[in-house]
Structures are given as C-alpha cells and as structure tokens.
Amino acid sequence: MLIAFTNCQDDDDQLSLSTSQIEVSSEGGEESIEITSNTGWQALFTDNDAASWISLSPLSGNSKNNKVKITFDENKEYEERSAEILFKAGKATQTLRITQKMSEELRLATHTIVCEQKGGKLGLKVYENVDYTIHISKEAQSWIQPIETKTLNEDSIYFQISENTDTLTRKGSIILQANDSEISDTFTVYQQELSLELSSQAIAFFHTKSTKKVYVTSTHTTAEGYPDYIYTFSPTASSWCTIEPSEDKKTLSISVEPNNTDEPRATDIIITASVLKKTLHITQSAKSDEKYYEDKEYIQLQKATKGKGVNIVLMGDGFTKTDLQQGGYYESTMRQSADYFFSIEPYASYRDYFNVYMIAAESEEEGVSNANQGIRVDNKFRSSFGEGTAIDWDYKLCLDYVDCIPELNGQPNILSILILNSNYYAGTTVMSMDGYAVAACPMSREEPPLDFEGLIHHEAGGHGFGFLNDEYVYYETQQLPKGIKEEIKMWHAAGYFQNTDVTNLPTQVIWKDFIGMDKYPAVGFYEGANMYGFGIWRPEEESCMDRNIAYYNAPSRWSIVKRIMQLAGEPFTFDDFVRTDHVQAPPETKSGLLKPVPPLGRPILLTHSLNRKEIKSPVKTKP
Known part of the structure; x- marks a missing residue:
C-alpha cells in the first residue's frame, strides 16, 4: 500500500x-x-x-x-x-x-507417525502461506488417499489409511510441494504389519477335568487396544471342550471335561484376526495307558563312553503335567535340545565324552511370564521375559533339581540347560566361578540363526559350557569402559572369555598361538565385542557369539575342547587340538555381509560359589 x-x-x-x-x-x-x-x-x-x-x-x-x-x-x-x-x-x-515480505512457509507440525494395522483417518496440521500440491509416494498410493482439501493459513489436511493385511510393516510418504517455489515438506507414514501370535500352538490335556490358558497378541486391535479376533471350532467338540476369552481378549481359557473313554480326543480352534488365521490344536488323552514322569524324576539320556564323563542336565519350565507323559512332549523336547547342543563343532566330535540327564519339572501353568506385557504364569522356576531379550528366573532352584540326581549332588562344573516352553526370542546364561552354569533357552520359532537351535548354540554351548564372551557390537562408537575392562581381565584369569581380549598385541593376545598359522588364516584382530565398538577385540570376523551362526571361531573351539578334556581327565595339548581340528570357516564369516542380530541378554556373572547343599532325590532313578 x-x-x-x-x-x-x-x-x-x-x-x-x-x-x-x-x-x-x-x-x-x-x-x-x-x-x-x-x-x-x-x-x-x-x-x-x-x-x-x-x-x-x-x-x-x-x-x-x-x-x-x-x-x-x-x-x-x-x-x-x-x-x-x-x-x-x-x-x-x-x-x-x-x-x-514474510518468508514463504510450508511446513508440517510433525514429520512421522506409526499407524495402527487397521488404518483409519490421519490428520496433519500444516503451516503455510503459499499455494501447494499434495503428492503421495508411488509405493503408497494404493493405501494412502487424501479425503479433504486444505484451507487457508494454519490448516489441516486429512488422509484415509487403508488396513495393512500384509505381515510386513509398510512405509509411505506424503509430500507437500509449493506451486511457485522449490520449498516442500515430507511426512513419513509407517503402518504396522498384521500379526497374530499364540503363546502355544498345541495344548495337551490329561484325561481329567482341567483348564489351561493361551495368550493372544495381535496388531489387529480394538479401539481400546485389545486383540480383535474371532475363534471357531468343531461343534462336535463343544460337549467336552469350552473356550472363555478374558474381558480384554488377551487370554483364552480352554477347559476340558473328563475323558473316561479308552480313546484320546482332539479338536482344532481356529483363531482369525482380519485375514490371518492361526490354529490351536487341542488333545486330551484317554484314561487308560497313561504314564507320566513325577516332578524331580530323572532319566539319563546319554552315558559317556570316553573319559570320566562331562555332565549336562536338561530341564524345562512352563511344562504342565500332561506334557510329562513318558515319551511325550517334555521328553521329546529335552532330547531335541540335546541333539541341538551336539549339532555344532566341536561338540559333535566330542559327544562321547558327555553324560546327559533329563529331570522332570512340573509347572502349574504353561508358558513363561512376560513383565512387559503384564503376563503372569505360575511356572516352576518363575521364568519371566524382561527388558529386551533378557530372562529372569530362579537359577538356584535349578541347582536344587540338579542335586536330585545322586551322582551329581554337590558336584561342580555342571551345565544345566533350562528349556522355556515359549516361542519367544530371548536368552540369558548364569555363570559362576565354581564352573556351574545355567543357560535359559526358549523354543524360538524365528528363522535361523535366531531359532531354538541357534539359542542352544549361543547360550548353552557358547556361554554355558564354553565360558565364551559375547562378540556383539551394540555401542558402535563407544570405548570399552575401564571398569568392564578390569572385569574381563579378572575372568580371563579364571579361564573365561577366551574369545575376546582387551589388547591387540600379537605377542600378548589370548589367541597368540593361532596368529600366523596357515591353517587359521581367518584368525586376527577385529575390534568390537562385549557390546562396545572400541577397546576390545575378537579373533575372527564372524562367529556364533556374534551372529548366532553355527560356527565357533578357532580360539573358541580350542577353549571348549580344552575344558572337555580337562573335565574328562585326559591329557590334551594345543598341538593335539590343531592336529584334530578340521572345521572350516563358513563363507559368511569371511564376507562381513550378514545382517546384525538382536543381542541376547548379557550373561549373569557370579564371582562366588553357589553354596550348594545336599538334597536327597525323592524319586527312584530310571535307567
């Protein structure tokens, strides 16, 4: 003017x-x-x-x-x-x-959001003093649609987000571009995938009247955030099987009437969330021909044929009475766990040196507690998933169960493997200075190497028996703290953590005997381990203690074999190891191209003896 x-x-x-x-x-x-x-x-x-x-x-x-x-x-x-x-x-x-004149303005109040799997209306506040056009990124045009046009000044624009029926998270962008200038702003939309998970895929009932719970989690939720699903099962099973969901639908209580017939019975419960279906298989045994292990009853799955015998004890948490049928779910799971332990070198070659025991542990309820999800399960060892991939449980009670085996009562240098009746990916190991260890391993259904077998290799074979350190790098830019450095040195002196060192001097590093050997060209110095990116080294690029792959690096194998032979009471030198070791590093360990895996729970290190007391076995030993 x-x-x-x-x-x-x-x-x-x-x-x-x-x-x-x-x-x-x-x-x-x-x-x-x-x-x-x-x-x-x-x-x-x-x-x-x-x-x-x-x-x-x-x-x-x-x-x-x-x-x-x-x-x-x-x-x-x-x-x-x-x-x-x-x-x-x-x-x-x-x-x-x-x-x-004022500066041209075209900006969004926020720039990212994670939308629920069901989708819905999305409103974005825009601050602008220019005319602009809305663009949707090509990959999102089928599921992000504008539903209202903008007004002037401080306005809002609205979009309809369609339901995501895929099992993968999806991503799209909303771009605001000024008509007469180059200014723009972008909003990124992430939408949850469709998921439906059951705490159990199958439930086995004893012939008597009983109730068991299944926990349901899903990204397909109600407005209150509860799982939104329906369930169906055969009408012919309704006379003996009933289903009652909790008010929030996070729990299904499955009840069966007594089966007084001579025939077992079964039904499938189909649980559907959106387009995703899961099947829960229900079985109930007949009244006759049932033989079950008693709590603390044990059997020897394998007897050592070489040396004095190196002892492993398998037990489970979250398994109920019906799982303890002889030859049933509990026993088959323990036998499978033992096979997984010995499916990786050097354990495969030294299996004949091991005694393997199974001891029955009966829980009142099936599964594992989860503090983050508010799930409380009445299981024997009070196992519970904690922060991240960590596990909490009563490891001293595991020790009491070990002592129920007379020949192991009060003995040191025993590995216990606690199998958790859950498909969750997690793992934690307790290690004490007296050589006793307990490795907690859920029955993960993730893809290898994050599966059940991979957890056994890492937790039981790596930490529990091999006393190996984690080789993960989580704090990529951080130096190993001085306090942790001194702690690692202390455990080194006790024979632990032989796969990592706080020096990279060829004449001083723990694996100095491997350096320069033609047989072990992969062994060197790779900075980063024990969660930290600097100030600590590992001997090879990749290994089980980093990626969970079915491969222990050469110094780790030597540490494992040396302990086996010490406990077996047989002389064995480094030259003997080199002569008999014929493991080749898989291609993945040379490429460095594997994707990172989630770090498992940090080992719990006990510098004291566990003060074990003598406990008499209340159950007769089975052959």
Missing part, C-alpha cells in the same frame, strides 16, 4: 526523497534512494528494532545531491515486517516507509 509522504519545513529548508516507500522481498537485498537538500541532513530510525535488519550508508550528508544505499537482511520469519526512517534537513523532514 502506498502512503503519501509529508513535507514539513521552513521556507529556507528544502528536502526531498526520490521515493517515499520501498517494498522488499523476504530474501532481503539492497536498494538506493536519491536525497536532495539545500542543507545538511541526517537519517534516523523511528523504531530501534529496524536497525537490526536495515542498514543505511551514509547516515548523513551535505547540501548536495546524495545517494543512500539501504541494505536489508533476509526475513526468516513468517510475518511481514515494516519500519520508518525519518530524514531531517534543518526543520524539513521526510519519511521513508519500508515493508518487507
């Missing part, structure tokens, strides 16, 4: 400006005006704030014609600003009015 300038002066004082108003773009810049006066003049800011973004040169002059250069800073604000400059020549005055 143009405003006419005023001219107040005496007859003798004359002052004029070449313009009375200047309009400036938001970018700022430079303008000039001509001043005509018959006497000396000066320029004054009527507002002190104007001096912060306007500068004049010169600020005064004589009676001749003068040219004044005016410089304007960029206006980064989203509001127009103005100022007045007063020119005085004697009693004559002139006012120059300056207006600077």
Whole structure:
C-alpha cells in the first residue's frame, strides 16, 4: 500500500526523497534512494528494532545531491515486517516507509507417525502461506488417499489409511510441494504389519477335568487396544471342550471335561484376526495307558563312553503335567535340545565324552511370564521375559533339581540347560566361578540363526559350557569402559572369555598361538565385542557369539575342547587340538555381509560359589 509522504519545513529548508516507500522481498537485498537538500541532513530510525535488519550508508550528508544505499537482511520469519526512517534537513523532514515480505512457509507440525494395522483417518496440521500440491509416494498410493482439501493459513489436511493385511510393516510418504517455489515438506507414514501370535500352538490335556490358558497378541486391535479376533471350532467338540476369552481378549481359557473313554480326543480352534488365521490344536488323552514322569524324576539320556564323563542336565519350565507323559512332549523336547547342543563343532566330535540327564519339572501353568506385557504364569522356576531379550528366573532352584540326581549332588562344573516352553526370542546364561552354569533357552520359532537351535548354540554351548564372551557390537562408537575392562581381565584369569581380549598385541593376545598359522588364516584382530565398538577385540570376523551362526571361531573351539578334556581327565595339548581340528570357516564369516542380530541378554556373572547343599532325590532313578 502506498502512503503519501509529508513535507514539513521552513521556507529556507528544502528536502526531498526520490521515493517515499520501498517494498522488499523476504530474501532481503539492497536498494538506493536519491536525497536532495539545500542543507545538511541526517537519517534516523523511528523504531530501534529496524536497525537490526536495515542498514543505511551514509547516515548523513551535505547540501548536495546524495545517494543512500539501504541494505536489508533476509526475513526468516513468517510475518511481514515494516519500519520508518525519518530524514531531517534543518526543520524539513521526510519519511521513508519500508515493508518487507514474510518468508514463504510450508511446513508440517510433525514429520512421522506409526499407524495402527487397521488404518483409519490421519490428520496433519500444516503451516503455510503459499499455494501447494499434495503428492503421495508411488509405493503408497494404493493405501494412502487424501479425503479433504486444505484451507487457508494454519490448516489441516486429512488422509484415509487403508488396513495393512500384509505381515510386513509398510512405509509411505506424503509430500507437500509449493506451486511457485522449490520449498516442500515430507511426512513419513509407517503402518504396522498384521500379526497374530499364540503363546502355544498345541495344548495337551490329561484325561481329567482341567483348564489351561493361551495368550493372544495381535496388531489387529480394538479401539481400546485389545486383540480383535474371532475363534471357531468343531461343534462336535463343544460337549467336552469350552473356550472363555478374558474381558480384554488377551487370554483364552480352554477347559476340558473328563475323558473316561479308552480313546484320546482332539479338536482344532481356529483363531482369525482380519485375514490371518492361526490354529490351536487341542488333545486330551484317554484314561487308560497313561504314564507320566513325577516332578524331580530323572532319566539319563546319554552315558559317556570316553573319559570320566562331562555332565549336562536338561530341564524345562512352563511344562504342565500332561506334557510329562513318558515319551511325550517334555521328553521329546529335552532330547531335541540335546541333539541341538551336539549339532555344532566341536561338540559333535566330542559327544562321547558327555553324560546327559533329563529331570522332570512340573509347572502349574504353561508358558513363561512376560513383565512387559503384564503376563503372569505360575511356572516352576518363575521364568519371566524382561527388558529386551533378557530372562529372569530362579537359577538356584535349578541347582536344587540338579542335586536330585545322586551322582551329581554337590558336584561342580555342571551345565544345566533350562528349556522355556515359549516361542519367544530371548536368552540369558548364569555363570559362576565354581564352573556351574545355567543357560535359559526358549523354543524360538524365528528363522535361523535366531531359532531354538541357534539359542542352544549361543547360550548353552557358547556361554554355558564354553565360558565364551559375547562378540556383539551394540555401542558402535563407544570405548570399552575401564571398569568392564578390569572385569574381563579378572575372568580371563579364571579361564573365561577366551574369545575376546582387551589388547591387540600379537605377542600378548589370548589367541597368540593361532596368529600366523596357515591353517587359521581367518584368525586376527577385529575390534568390537562385549557390546562396545572400541577397546576390545575378537579373533575372527564372524562367529556364533556374534551372529548366532553355527560356527565357533578357532580360539573358541580350542577353549571348549580344552575344558572337555580337562573335565574328562585326559591329557590334551594345543598341538593335539590343531592336529584334530578340521572345521572350516563358513563363507559368511569371511564376507562381513550378514545382517546384525538382536543381542541376547548379557550373561549373569557370579564371582562366588553357589553354596550348594545336599538334597536327597525323592524319586527312584530310571535307567
């Protein structure tokens, strides 16, 4: 808007400006005006704030014609600003009015969101003072649709997000592009995948009346955040099997009536969330021909045929009475666990040196507690999933069960493997200075190497028996703290953590005997282990203690074999190991291209003996 300038002066004082108003773009810049006066003049800011973004040169002059250069800073604000400059020549005055345009604005109040699997209406607040066009990224055009157009100023735009029926998370972008400039802003939408998980895939009932629980989790949820699913099963099973969901539908209570017939019976419960279906298989045994292990009853699965015998004890948590049928789920799971333990070198080659026991442990309820999900299960060893992949349980009670085996009562150097009746990916091992260890391993159904077998290799074979350190790097840019460094040195002195070292000096590192050997070209110095990226080294690029792959690096294998032979009471040298070791590093360990795996729970290290007391076995030993 143009405003006419005023001219107040005496007859003798004359002052004029070449313009009375200047309009400036938001970018700022430079303008000039001509001043005509018959006497000396000066320029004054009527507002002190104007001096912060306007500068004049010169600020005064004589009676001749003068040219004044005016410089304007960029206006980064989203509001127009103005100022007045007063020119005085004697009693004559002139006012120059300056207006600077606002900065162009096109921005979103937020820039990312994780939408629920069901989808719904998405509103985005936009701050703008320009016209713009909305674009949807190509991969998201089928599931992100604009449903309302924008209004002026501080407005909101709305989109309809379709349901995600895929089992993978999806990502899309909403781009706001100014029509007449290059400014833009982008909003990223992540949408949850469709998932449906059951705490058990199958439930076995004893012939008597009983109730068991199954926990249901799903990304397909109600407005209250509860799992949203339906279940169906054969009408013919309704006479003996009933299903009762909890109010929040997170739990299904399955009840069966007594089976007084001579035939077992079964039914399938189909649970459906959106388009995803899961089957829960229900079986109930017949009244006749049932033989079950008693709590703390044990059998020997394998007897050592070489040496004094190295002892392993398998037990389970979250297994109920019906699982303890002889030859049934519990026993088959323990036998499978033993096979997994010996499916990797060097254990496969030294299996004949081991005694393997199974001891029955009966829980009141099936499964494992989960503190993060508010799930409480009444299981024998009070196992519970904690933060991340860590597991909490009563490891001293595991020790009491070991002592129920007379030949192992009070003995050191025993590995216990606690199998958790859950498909969760997690793992933690307790190691004590007296050589006793307990490795907690769920029955993970993840893809290898994150599966059940991979957990046995890492937790039981690596930590529990091999006393190996983790080779994960989680804090990629951090140095190993001094306190942890001293702790590792202490455990080194006790024969633990022989696969990592806090030095990379070839003459001092723990695996110095392997350095330079033609048979072990992969052995060297790779910085990063024990969660930290710097200040600690591992001997090979990849191994089970990093990626869970079915491969222990050469120094780890030597540490394992050395302990086997020590406990077996047979002499064995490093040269004997090199002569008999014929394991080749798999291609993955040389490429470094494997994706990172989630770190498992840190080992619990006990520097004291566990003070074991003698416990008499209440159950007769079985052959």
